[in-house]
Amino acid sequence: MTAAPVPGPHHGTALTPGSQGDPHTVAVSGSKDATAGERGSAVVEFTFLALLLMVPLVYFIITVGQIQGGAFAVVGAADQAAKVYVAQSDAESGRAAAEQAVMLALADYGHPADNASMDASCQPSDCLAPGAAVTITVHLTVPLPFVPFSDSLQLNASRLDASATQVVGRFR
Numbered sequence: 043m044t045a046a047p048v049p050g051p052h053h054g055t056a057l058t059p060g061s062q063g064d065p066h067t068v069a070v071s072g073s074k075d076a077t078a079g080e081r082g083s084a085v086v087e088f089t090f091l092a093l094l095l096m097v098p099l100v101y102f103i104i105t106v107g108q109i110q111g112g113a114f115a116v117v118g119a120a121d122q123a124a125k126v127y128v129a130q131s132d133a134e135s136g137r138a139a140a141e142q143a144v145m146l147a148l149a150d151y152g153h154p155a156d157n158a159s160m161d162a163s164c165q166p167s168d169c170l171a172p173g174a175a176v177t178i179t180v181h182l183t184v185p186l187p188f189v190p191f192s193d194s195l196q197l198n199a200s201r202l203d204a205s206a207t208q209v210v211g212r213f214r
Contacts, residue, residue, distance in 0.1 A: 104187050109200045112184040115151035116158075116204035119144040123160060124178040124208040133169045136176075137162055144180055157183045172212040179205040 123140035130136035140162060145155040161179045162169070169176055182202045189197050 101187075105199050108187055109184050109202070111151050112153060112182050112200065112202050113204075115148050115153050116180045116182045116202045117206075118151075119147035119158070119160075119182075120178050120180040120204040120206040122147050123180065124176055124206040127162065127176050127178060128170070128208045128210045130170070133164075136169065140178055144178075148182065153182060153184070157185065170210055172210055174210045175207050176210065177205055177207045179203060 123143045126143045127136040127140040130139050141160055144158060144160050148155055148158055159181045161181075163177045163179075165175045165177070168174060180203070184199045184202060186197045186199045189195070
C-alpha cells in the first residue's frame with residue numbers, strides 16, 4: 043500500500059504516513075527546520091503586546107481613581123468647611139476654621155493642601171447674621187500620577203470644584 047504525498051500547509055512540503063505503520067499518524071517532511079527559528083516567538087509577541095496595551099490601561103484606571111478620590115475630597119471638604127464656618131462666633135475665626143477643615147478633609151483623601159484653595163461668600167454680607175447663607179467653594183487640582191516634576195511642568199489630570207451652603211441658625 044503506497045500513499046501518494048499530500049500537499050501540506052507549507053510550500054514545498056508534503057505529508058507522508060508515519061513510519062510506525064499506523065495509518066493515522068502523519069509526519070510533515072521538511073517542517074522541523076522551518077519552525078525551529080520561530081519556536082517561542084508567540085509568547086514573546088503576546089507578552090510585548092500585553093504590556094503595550096495593559097500599561098496605558100492601568101495608568102488610565104489609576105488616573106480616574108485619583109480624579110474620583112479628588113471629587114469625593116472636594117465635596118466633603120466644602121461641606122465640612124461650611125458647617126464649621128457657621129458654628130464660629132466671628133467671620134475671621136470662621137474662615138480660619140473652614141480652611142483648617144478643608145486641609146484636614148483633603149488630607150484624609152491623600153491630597154496635599156498645596157493643590158487646593160477655598161473661597162467663602164455670604165448672602166447678605168454679614169456672614170454670621172441669623173439667616174445668612176454661607177457658601178464655601180473648594181478648588182482642587184489633581185496632578186497626573188507618577189509624573190515627576192508635575193508642579194513645574196503644569197501637568198494636571200483635572201481641576202475639581204465643589205460648593206456647599208449652610209444657613210446660620212437663628213438660635214446659637
